[in-house]
Amino acid sequence: MQNTDAVRFRGVSFRYGQVRAVSGLDLTIPCGQTVALLGPNGAGKSTTIAMLLGLLAPAAGTVELFGAAPAAASTAGKVGAMLQETQLLPRITVAELLAFIRGLYPDPLPTDELVRLADLDELTGRRLERLSGGQSQRVKFAAAIAGRPDLLVLDEPTAAMDVESRHDFWRAMRRYARDGHTVLFSTHYVEEADESADRVVVIAGGRLIADGTPAAIRRSVGTHTVGIAVPVDGTGGLDRLPAVTAVEIRGDRAYLTTDDPDATVLALAGSGLLHDLEVHGARLEDAYLALTAASDTEPILEGAAR
């Protein structure tokens, strides 16, 4: 049986008591892809990741990593992960932790490469309990990739980071992904998915509600935004222009949401309101919000009428 997929979920469900956290999830990730897993809080992201890693057994369906059970893939050293809400071991230095993890895997990354990639130069001698939030995220990332896993799983890796560290983090992640490794990450920052993922998977209420490239997901929302300088004689009438569905004033600019930017811009030009024009398509975040608002994001209660 040929099996080159890194991840394969088939009809996977999981419930906590009466609440279904994940229901009927089918998801296949080929090797080498970088996939962002998006969804509101309680959508089932962390449960999905826990099943992917073999930390939870699905109530129904099967999860396979590289054609084998998740535990077998872990034992073979194919999986590395950065989990949410884990603290690093106290009373151990960064270098000791990394040496320990490298020792567990058959083909680990060289230490100097690891230190460079995760930017740990000044931290190797530091005890893990004495790291700042951003530093410990970097160490966790290093720990996740130390074994050079084929599949890297990151559960909200940038939650505790400032803008600059986030930027550096994704650059390091993309460099790791570029070497042919499969990466699955979850995040609340939709722009991060847009910038760093080949593919975006959106789940809500335990179900998959969108799956595609960031561009395809963006296009699924047809709206555009047209921005102009606020007209001198006020904003009245802007909402009656062709195809405009909403008007928002921010500072000295008016932003019109439109289903047909061509028609809107032509009408603006006709009324002499066209000053400092900007037109842009939906951001991934807009598409994401539209998708999750449309779906029933409440967890599905067993037996409850829907």
Add this chain to the structure above:
Amino acid sequence: MIGYLKLEIRRLLRSPGYLVGSLAMPLVMYLVISNLYSGSGAEREQTALYLMVSMAGFGAVGAALTNGMSVVADRSNGWLRQLRITPLDARRVVVARGLTGMLAGLPGILAVCVLGGLLNGIHLPVGRWVAVVGLLWVGLAPFALLGLAVGYLVSVPAAQPVTMLLNISMSILGGLWVPASLFPHTLRRISQLVPTSGYANISRQIALNATPHLTDIAVLLAWMVGFAGLAIVAYRRAGRRIA
């Protein structure tokens, strides 16, 4: 596994509070109790010897059991889940952790034996000293494994009281505090099946230059196998739960 053992020994050595704490109780108890028993000559030395093994064992068993509490911390801070997705399997985790627990018991054994030799005038040939200390140490395996099983199995807030309860009840029933020979008949029979009883008896026999009883060895080994199985199952279960 060696890597994991090294990591855990480092962590152990860097928690001097725990190690010193594990010494205090048996040392104080040994000093107090051994001075309660009077007598003279050979009888006094026998009592001192009996109590030395009891108190060394009591301290060491307590430390080995309490080592399970560090596993509880690993569980609540997520390290256990992290460990589970590495190639390290349950058996090797439990063996390395068990050895660490046994090492945690070693200072208590050594301290009480040194005290016995220096203050309570116990004289043994070097070979027998080594055998007593060695057997007290090796015999810790079931207790270290039981500590782990509790640490992996019991809910986080309950783990500490459960460990305490096990420690105290096994110490009393096994005759570490009061010799089992003073127990009523039924209790004495029960006592023989408690792992602490066989554990201390083996070393006492060696200290007295006698042969250890086979039943003591068998009981201790049976508990060790049982607790090892329990610890492995508990570890597998613990990783499956979300903290």
